[in-house]
Amino acid sequence: MQFKHRAGRQASGTAGKVFTSIFGLVFGSIGLSFAIVVLVGLRQTVQMKSWVVSDCVIEAAEVHDADEDYQFTVRYRYEYEGSRYIGTRYTSTDDYRFESIATKQELLTAYDPGTTARCFVNPDNPSQAVLKRETSLLPGVGSVLFASIFVIIGYGMIVVTWWPRRPPVTQATTETGGTAGRRIGLLFCSVFILIGLVIPYFAFVKPLQRQRAARRWIPVEAEVLKSAVRSHRGDDSTTYSVYIAYRYEIDGIPYEGDRYRFSSSSSSGHAEKAEIVRQHPVGSRITVYVDPADSAESVVQREAGASLYLGLIPVVFAVFGFLFLIIMLRAAPASTAGHTAGGTMTRQRNRAKEKIPPAVRRSGSRVGAFFLMLFISIFWNGIVSVFLMSTIKEWQSDQRPVFSTLFLTPFVLAGLGLIGAAFHFLLKIFSPVAELEPMTDSLSLGKSSVLRFRIRGNVQRITQLTITLTAREEATYSRGTNTYTDRHVFLEQTRLKTMDPKQMASGEITVNIPPGTMHSFEAPHNKIVWSLKVSGTISHWPDLNDEFILNVNPREVQS
Amino acid sequence: MSDQIGVTLERTAYRPGEQLTGKAGWQLSDTPKKAHIRLFWKTSGKGTVDLKILEDRKIDAPQAAQLLDFAFALPDDPYSFEGHLITLRWGVEVVVGKATDCAWFELGPDGHTCRIGATTAR
Numbered sequence: 001m002q003f004k005h006r007a008g009r010q011a012s013g014t015a016g017k018v019f020t021s022i023f024g025l026v027f028g029s030i031g032l033s034f035a036i037v038v039l040v041g042l043r044q045t046v047q048m049k050s051w052v053v054s055d056c057v058i059e060a061a062e063v064h065d066a067d068e069d070y071q072f073t074v075r076y077r078y079e080y081e082g083s084r085y086i087g088t089r090y091t092s093t094d095d096y097r098f099e100s101i102a103t104k105q106e107l108l109t110a111y112d113p114g115t116t117a118r119c120f121v122n123p124d125n126p127s128q129a130v131l132k133r134e135t136s137l138l139p140g141v142g143s144v145l146f147a148s149i150f151v152i153i154g155y156g157m158i159v160v161t162w163w164p165r166r167p168p169v170t171q172a173t174t175e176t177g178g179t180a181g182r183r184i185g186l187l188f189c190s191v192f193i194l195i196g197l198v199i200p201y202f203a204f205v206k207p208l209q210r211q212r213a214a215r216r217w218i219p220v221e222a223e224v225l226k227s228a229v230r231s232h233r234g235d236d237s238t239t240y241s242v243y244i245a246y247r248y249e250i251d252g253i254p255y256e257g258d259r260y261r262f263s264s265s266s267s268s269g270h271a272e273k274a275e276i277v278r279q280h281p282v283g284s285r286i287t288v289y290v291d292p293a294d295s296a297e298s299v300v301q302r303e304a305g306a307s308l309y310l311g312l313i314p315v316v317f318a319v320f321g322f323l324f325l326i327i328m329l330r331a332a333p334a335s336t337a338g339h340t341a342g343g344t345m346t347r348q349r350n351r352a353k354e355k356i357p358p359a360v361r362r363s364g365s366r367v368g369a370f371f372l373m374l375f376i377s378i379f380w381n382g383i384v385s386v387f388l389m390s391t392i393k394e395w396q397s398d399q400r401p402v403f404s405t406l407f408l409t410p411f412v413l414a415g416l417g418l419i420g421a422a423f424h425f426l427l428k429i430f431s432p433v434a435e436l437e438p439m440t441d442s443l444s445l446g447k448s449s450v451l452r453f454r455i456r457g458n459v460q461r462i463t464q465l466t467i468t469l470t471a472r473e474e475a476t477y478s479r480g481t482n483t484y485t486d487r488h489v490f491l492e493q494t495r496l497k498t499m500d501p502k503q504m505a506s507g508e509i510t511v512n513i514p515p516g517t518m519h520s521f522e523a524p525h526n527k528i529v530w531s532l533k534v535s536g537t538i539s540h541w542p543d544l545n546d547e548f549i550l551n552v553n554p555r556e557v558q559s
Numbered sequence: 560m561s562d563q564i565g566v567t568l569e570r571t572a573y574r575p576g577e578q579l580t581g582k583a584g585w586q587l588s589d590t591p592k593k594a595h596i597r598l599f600w601k602t603s604g605k606g607t608v609d610l611k612i613l614e615d616r617k618i619d620a621p622q623a624a625q626l627l628d629f630a631f632a633l634p635d636d637p638y639s640f641e642g643h644l645i646t647l648r649w650g651v652e653v654v655v656g657k658a659t660d661c662a663w664f665e666l667g668p669d670g671h672t673c674r675i676g677a678t679t680a681r
Contacts, residue, residue, distance in 0.1 A: 445668075524609055
């Protein structure tokens with residue numbers, strides 16, 4: 001036989017390769033830059049491990065109110081190899097800031113002026129010292145590993161793009177029913193379910209438990225030490241939270257606290273938080289609730305408020321995760337692939353035991369379509385309503401959020417459209433229903449079959465009934481993050497068209513499947529679908545549009 | 560010496576259930592670690608590619624140069640077809656190390672690809 005040379009690379013678009021390489025370069029470089037920054041920090045942490053422990057005397061320690069947080073300044077003296085030094089650093093950073101008043105108490109207790117504390121001195125430069133050094137390498141190593149994923153994917157894309165190798169045809173794509181896609185799908189669903197359960201646990205369940213436990217806490221008078229609206233800058237917007245620090249006494253012992261509510265989440269809307277702060281000026285007396293079992297535990301507002309229920313929103317992710325999981329598990333079973341040794345040539349059958357579908361089955365469910373649309377409508381409008389309420393509140397508080405109103409308008413209109421669609425599907429449930437009798441015989445290419453139908457419900461409402469045999473190609477593909485399905489009908493035969501209610505109520509139709517065409521075929525992305533469409537026109541009501549999928553077998557072989 | 564590999568079929572058109580026969584051979588500079596002959600179908604066209612390997616035969620202890628006969632019992636379906644959006648082709652592929660070759664054939668009741676492009680309305 002004549003051999004063909006197969007060492008060369010399969011030609012593909014150079015522009016695409018260049019684009020992929022640029023993308024990979026940027027992607028990998030971002031990861032590499034991040035990894036380098038973390039590694040520099042790690043190097044400093046490792047170096048500080050060799051710093052020498054020494055005693056020091058605290059000369060001064062103060063916590064200052066910064067704009068929205070606290071700043072710690074300290075001064076201490078220490079000796080190293082007979083020389084005396086003055087240190088002013090708490091950690092490796094010059095300016096140490098923190099948010100919690102609990103930290104303030106811890107620092108002022110630990111570094112009381114005149115007391116002796118422990119510091120760490122750089123043996124190479126004894127004028128450098130800190131009171132606290134980072135010793136754990138775990139967060140840094142974790143960050144480097146995380147950044148490595150970006151580096152490997154990014155630079156790996158470049159290598160794979162230009163690697164001079166032609167992949168086998170059977171490895172150039174995903175095998176039908178293969179396990180790779182299934183694993184990715186399972187991972188995707190698991191992440192969704194995990195997010196949807198873990199976040200509500202911490203954002204809703206835990207605060208709710210604490211809120212219930214706090215009903216037994218005792219009211220105590222306290223003095224406001226600090227009152228401010230704290231801003232938290234995110235990627236897209238800034239959110240705000242109320243910060244109130246206070247001092248109270250239990251059995252003559254002073255305590256300080258700064259918990260306003262158990263749910264510490266911040267949100268948009270500055271005005272209402274500013275109003276709370278205005279009602280709690282510095283020096284004013286307020287009532288706080290203290291845990292009788294631990295006097296250091298206190299809170300201003302025991303009730304979490306309506307914002308607590310925002311913590312339930314991520315449950316939607318879990319619901320979607322479960323839905324996708326069920327859909328995926330009900331999909332076609334995966335084929336098995338493996339190798340068995342033995343003999344010169346080992347045979348391995350890869351065909352999974354395939355289910356034989358019924359000759360006729362209904363496509364879709366009206367109730368299912370309604371609930372799906374209802375779910376989408378609730379999901380969409382639930383999210384939009386959060387922003388809508390916030391915008392309405394801003395209008396009510398004499399602000400004029402014109403931009404956010406204009407931005408929200410199309411989302412609100414789409415939400416109204418979804419509500420309308422859900423209502424349409426609800427009405428459709430009560431339309432007359434077409435039914436086909438189950439067939440005892442199978443449908444095959446080149447064969448004629450008789451199908452019996454009947455319309456359940458009020459047939460008188462239907463003005464015209466049409467039954468059509470169709471065959472179509474369905475090709476599903478991805479563009480970016482979206483998935484599309486193109487359909488092309490290659491056969492269409494009208495089997496019944498009538499305006500007579502008696503003929504509509506029930507009857508028989510003959511289905512002739514031409515011999516020279518294609519049988520039913522179903523792969524994950526490509527299908528040949530044979531169907532009977534039953535259409536009925538109904539005045540002032542959603543029309544009857546039922547479809548029955550026919551399983552058309554290959555041509556029967558005469559034995 | 561550059562690597563050479565090839566697969567040929569006795570015929571390029573088959574009916575469902577028939578026996579497909581052919582030859583596969585290769586001549587490589589190094590002894591390959593593994594070799595496979597695969598019977599598969601694959602789609603092309605508008606949709607994302609679907610592929611199904613029906614048989615995957617592993618060649619035990621493959622040589623650097625080897626010529627062997629193979630035979631596959633063909634299934635009843637799916638037929639080879641060409642549509643407006645989708646084309647389905649059958650093939651036999653030989654993969655030896657990093658070298659590969661593929662031979663395509665048609666499977667249908669008349670031994671030909673079914674063409675389904677036109678719309679019929681009655």
